[in-house]
Amino acid sequence: MKILIIEDEEDLLDSMSAYLSAEGYLCEHARDFHAAMDKIHDYGYSCIVLDLMLPGGDGIRILERLRELGRADGVIIISARNSIDDKIEGLKIGADDYLTKPFHLSELAARVYAIIRRKNFENNNVVSHNEIQIDLIAKRVTVNGRDAGLTKREFDLLLYFVGNTGRVIPKSAIAEHLSGDMADMLDSHDFIYSHVKNMKRKLLELGSGNYLKTIYGSGYRWEK
């Protein structure tokens, strides 16, 4: 699966590319507006990670161009502009998701994962992980065909873990994923523990394998 990362900040581009490559994606880069335009004209991508503020032009134009070309590439906007208007405009023009800088790489990976799975399996938005089936549209999880009855938050968590299979996910990233902006408002990240525990219990009860490992007492890793 090919991913285009459009980002002018070298360090950021490097990290995102390295993280996503390790997930098994093929990453291509564009460091400015024109390079990005050339790339999208020449190739199709499973997902495009798009920074809005680029040398040479507004990232929104790239999004508009994609839609003019009638392309269905998944697009995640990553922007330093934390403006609701930008977000609404971006999503209206056809971005699939919007991530405000700074973000955790695991968050980006989870979103890329979800977008690609939603886009690629047009009539069958179900992701399988061994005996676990995740229906991305109905937001339902079954284990061996039986509904695990996950809450919305637990569903999000599972998708987050599966989207970062094999990677060490720090607790701080999960806390931010769960509570959005509120994670740092609390002194401890302990509140995520019970969410994770509940999700894990529901899956195990239906006979799924124990894929979620605790790392160093506080981080997590979802294993194959």
Place this chain on the structure above:
Amino acid sequence: MSRLLNKPLRTFIIYASVVLLASIPVYFYAVDTIWLQELDENNDIIAERAVYQLSRTDFRVHNADSLFTFWNIIQPNARLERLEENGKMPADKRYTIYKGHVNPDYKRFKDRFRVLERAFMYDGRPYLLVVESNVEETYETVAVIAVITGLFFLVLSVGFVVLNRKMSERIWKPFRDTLDKLKGFRVDEGQAATFTRSDILEFEELNSALERLMARNIEVFRTQKEFTENASHELQTPLAIIQTRLGMLLQSEPISSDQYHLVESANKALARAVRINKDLLLLASIANDQFSSKEEINMGEQIGEIIDLFRQEFGRRSIRLNTTIDETAVIFSNQFLFTTVIQNLITNALRYCYSDGQVDIFLGENRFVISNSGSRELNKARLFQRFAVLDEDNPSTGIGLALVDTICRQNNWDITYTFGSGMHTFEIMFDRFTSGISPGAV
């Protein structure tokens, strides 16, 4: 508090009453003196005329004694007496006497008389002519003067009050205009007030001084806002780089437990820096009115979701959570701003509540109240300021409440903080035009 013009008014009235009171004896003394002088003159004229007339009367025709007796009978205000013949003529005497009426039943009070005694020679013998004229009694004069003075005092006082009211309406109108506009002035709206022109020098000076002050404030505020905005924008990218680099560090194999925990504590600190930066940007965005889109929000539902997220945290710290939520309460507002306010207040309560304490959350038709246990009152003066250190033992990003305050002010929500019986309480009265009971709920 009394109005400015009422202060001199009171003084004026007191001064007028003192002057008028003091004038009563003065008037009395003047009137009485004039009276007596006039009566002395009058008595003189009578005496002179009487003596002159008598001197022209032929004593051979009339017996002097019988003439004088007759005189004394018919002249009520003059009397003739024969004097001892010792060769000396006494000088004129003038004095005041009080005596009753001839008819004792006629009057209870004694009348005051001004008397002139004059000796004269008639037919070679000395006589004394005593002329008496009735004078107004002292108490009557005093009473009349007092009544008149009182009347004038009344007229003056009423006049002062009426004039004062009229003057205060007219003269102070431009001042009141200025005051009203000043009250409505908000530096973050970036619009200086324009004052009504006045023909009074002091007001004009005040207005132009205020205009200069406001313009300068707006300018300072604008530059400060721009600085904050630019600074936080510029910080976004380096923060993003640090976060992603830390993320990469965690993936490098093999990683020790120590390394993992180092990265996590860096992540935690970073999250705080990110939050401060986001809040600063958010403050700037709110000031730029970037959250103008509004919708009907079910407050109970929103608050319930936020509480849900923190429920475990309440449990972990054994904090009792009491909620009374009106599920039908709605508000027409910006969803993001509303949840930002509630989130900040709830996390604030949670942060400052000690373990085994209590947090109460109440939502009514247009009222949200949140209380938490606490030991001492927060510094009210600095409560809603950015980076205010409210509690030295418990530092925070210091923007949360400033953000809450900004959002509340922008939406005309009235937020108050009180501390009583060991509970910190924040209360928001929502604008009653935009909140209330959902029409569907009735």
